[in-house]
Amino acid sequence: xxxxxxxxxxxxxxxxxxxxxxxxxxxxxxxxxxxxxxxxxxxxxxxxxxxxxxxxxxxxxxxxxxxxxxxxxxxxxxxxxxxxxxxxxxxxxxxxxxxxxxxxxxxxxxxxxxxxxxxxxxxxxxxxxxxxxxxxxxxxxxxxxxxxxxxxxxxxxxxxxxxxxxxxxxxxxxxxxxxxxxxxxxxxxxxxxxxxxxxxxxxxxxxxxxxxxxxxxxxxxxxxxxxxxxxxxxxxxxxxxxxxxxxxxxxxxxxxxxxxxxxxxxxxxx
Amino acid sequence: xxxxxxxxxxxxxxxxxxxxxxxxxxxxxxxxxxxxxxxxxxxxxxxxxxxxxxxxxxxxxxxxxxxxxxxxxxxxxxxxxxxxxxxxxxxxxxxxxxxxxxxxxxxxxxxxxxxxxxxxxxxxxxxxxxxxxxxxxxxxxxxxxxxxxxxxxxxxxxxxxxxxxxxxxxxxxxxxxxxxxxxxxxxxxxxxxxxxxxxxxxxxxxxxxxxxxxxxxxxxxxxxxxxxxxxxxxxxxxxxxxxxxxxxxxxxxxxxxxxxxxxxxxx
Numbered sequence: 001x002x003x004x005x006x007x008x009x010x011x012x013x014x015x016x017x018x019x020x021x022x023x024x025x026x027x028x029x030x031x032x033x034x035x036x037x038x039x040x041x042x043x044x045x046x047x048x049x050x051x052x053x054x055x056x057x058x059x060x061x062x063x064x065x066x067x068x069x070x071x072x073x074x075x076x077x078x079x080x081x082x083x084x085x086x087x088x089x090x091x092x093x094x095x096x097x098x099x100x101x102x103x104x105x106x107x108x109x110x111x112x113x114x115x116x117x118x119x120x121x122x123x124x125x126x127x128x129x130x131x132x133x134x135x136x137x138x139x140x141x142x143x144x145x146x147x148x149x150x151x152x153x154x155x156x157x158x159x160x161x162x163x164x165x166x167x168x169x170x171x172x173x174x175x176x177x178x179x180x181x182x183x184x185x186x187x188x189x190x191x192x193x194x195x196x197x198x199x200x201x202x203x204x205x206x207x208x209x210x211x212x213x214x215x216x217x218x219x220x221x222x223x224x225x226x227x228x229x230x231x232x233x234x235x236x237x238x239x240x241x242x243x244x245x246x247x248x249x250x251x252x253x254x255x256x257x258x259x260x261x262x263x264x265x266x267x268x269x270x
Numbered sequence: 271x272x273x274x275x276x277x278x279x280x281x282x283x284x285x286x287x288x289x290x291x292x293x294x295x296x297x298x299x300x301x302x303x304x305x306x307x308x309x310x311x312x313x314x315x316x317x318x319x320x321x322x323x324x325x326x327x328x329x330x331x332x333x334x335x336x337x338x339x340x341x342x343x344x345x346x347x348x349x350x351x352x353x354x355x356x357x358x359x360x361x362x363x364x365x366x367x368x369x370x371x372x373x374x375x376x377x378x379x380x381x382x383x384x385x386x387x388x389x390x391x392x393x394x395x396x397x398x399x400x401x402x403x404x405x406x407x408x409x410x411x412x413x414x415x416x417x418x419x420x421x422x423x424x425x426x427x428x429x430x431x432x433x434x435x436x437x438x439x440x441x442x443x444x445x446x447x448x449x450x451x452x453x454x455x456x457x458x459x460x461x462x463x464x465x466x467x468x469x470x471x472x473x474x475x476x477x478x479x480x481x482x483x484x485x486x487x488x489x490x491x492x493x494x495x496x497x498x499x500x501x502x503x504x505x506x507x508x509x510x511x512x513x514x515x516x517x518x519x520x521x522x523x524x525x526x527x528x529x530x531x532x533x534x535x536x537x
Contacts, residue, residue: 042379108381128379148321148382157318157325162346167322167364175381202379212472219473219485222499230487234472237489242379 018240024048034116043107094177118257139214146174203244309356
C-alpha cells in the first residue's frame with residue numbers, strides 16, 4: 001500500500017460549540033492511508049456520540065486494513081465499492097447496538113468519508129455532513145446533503161439564499177444506523193496537486209457562509225492548522241449553536257497507485 | 271402552529287392558523303382567507319407550510335404582494351413579517367417556543383424517515399412517542415415524508431431528540447463581527463509608506479507570501495493578529511508575539527516582513 005504521509009497534509013479541529021454541553025461529532029484522519037472520516041451523531045443522552053464514534057472507529061480501522069490487504073492493487077471502482085461496504089457495516093453495527101441496548105435506541109449518525117487513492121478522491125456520504133474542494137482559490141461544495149432542505153432546493157421550492165433562513169435545516173433524510181439498510185452515495189473525483197479538501201459537520205456550514213469559508217481558506221492556506229482553528233472560531237463567534245468539526249487535507253503532489261511488479265521491473269530498465 | 275393576524279388600518283379582523291399545507295388568499299369565496307376588496311385579485315397569494323417553514327407566493331396578482339414594504343414573488347416567512355395585500359395587513363407570527371423546556375435540543379440534527387420504513391424497522395423504544403404521520407403536513411416532494419407527530423405534552427428530555435423542537439426563530443448565521451467599528455492599518459515604512467488599508471473583511475492577510483504572513487481577524491471581541499507563515503513572527507510594539515492570536519489595541523505598531531505599520535480604529 002502506498003504511504004501517503006508525504007503526499008497529503010491533514011489537520012483536524014473539533015469543538016462542542018457555544019450551546020451544547022457535549023460533542024456528538026467524531027473525526028479521524030490518517031495521512032499515511034489517505035483517509036479522513038467525519039460523523040455527526042444524533043440521539044438522546046450520549047447515544048449520538050456512541051453512534052458517530054462507532055462509525056468513525058469502524059470505518060477508519062477497517063478501511064485501512066482492507067486497503068493494506070489489497071496492497072494497492074485496486075481500481076477506482078473497487079475502492080468505491082469498499083467505501084460503500086464499510087459504511088454498510090457501520091450501519092449494521094450501530095443499528096444492532098441500538099436494537100440491543102435501550103439507552104441507544106434511535107441513535108444514528110451522518111457520515112462523510114474521503115479516501116485518496118491513485119490520483120483521485122473517493123467520497124462517500126450519508127446525511128448532511130459535507131465535503132468541499134478548494135481549488136484555484138474557489139471553494140466548491142462536492143457532496144449534496146441528504147436533507148429536507150436540499151430536497152426543497154432541488155424541487156425549486158426555495159432558493160439557496162432563502163435556505164439560509166429555513167427552520168428545517170436540521171432534518172436529514174438519510175442517516176447511518178437508523179434503519180437496517182442504508183444507501184451510501186459514493187463518487188470519485190480527479191485530484192490536482194494543491195487542492196485543499198474540507199470535511200465538516202453542519203455546525204460549520206450552518207454558522208459560516210460558504211463565502212467566509214472560501215475567504216478563510218484563501219487567506220490562510222499557507223497554515224492549515226490555523227485555517228481549521230479559524231473556521232471553528234468563526235462558527236463559535238457567529239453563535240456556535242452546534243458541535244463544529246473540520247478536517248482540512250491538502251494534496252501536496254500527485255500520487256499514482258504503486259504499479260505492479262512488471263511495471264516496476266520495466267521502470268528499472270528504462 | 272404559526273398564524274396570520276389579518277388587520278385593516280390598525281384594527282384586527284381575525285386570526286388564521288396556518289394549519290393546512292396550502293392556504294389561499296384572494297377576493298373569491300374559494301380562498302381560505304377571503305378579502306372582499308377590489309384591489310385584491312381573485313386568487314392573490316398563497317402560503318405553503320411545510321413543518322416549521324411557511325412560504326408566501328404571489329399568484330400573479332394585479333396589484334402585487336408586499337412583505338415588510340418590499341414587493342415579493344416568493345418569500346420564506348420570518349416571525350413578525352408583515353404581508354400587505356391592498357390596504358390589508360397580515361402579520362405572520364411563528365410558533366411560540368416550548369415553555370420551560372430548554373432550547374438545548376433546538377436545531378439538533380434529526381432523521382426524517384418514511385413511516386413505512388419505520389414500521390419495517392424494529393419496534394419503537396418505549397420512551398419514544400409513537401410516530402403517526404401528521405396529516406396536516408403532507409410531503410413537499412414525493413421523496414420526503416413528514417416526521418413523527420409531536421406529542422401533546424412537552425416531551426421528556428429523553429424523547430425530545432426524536433421530536434422536532436419548535437424553533438423560536440430561524441437562525442441565519444449572525445454577523446456580530448459587523449458590529450465592530452471599522453479599523454485600518456497604515457504603512458509607516460518602506461516604499462508604500464503612508465498607504466492605508468481598511469480592514470473591511472473578517473480576515474485580512476498582511477506581509478509577503480512565502481516570506482512572512484500574518485492575518486488580522488475581526489471578531490465580536492475586537493481585532494486580533496495571528497502569525498500565518500514564515501520563520502519570523504510579527505512584532506507588536508517592539509515585542510515578538512507567539513503562535514497565539516494577539517488582540518490589537520488602537521495605535522499598536524506592527525512589524526512584519528521588515529515593514530512597520532500602525533493599527534488604528536476609525537470612527
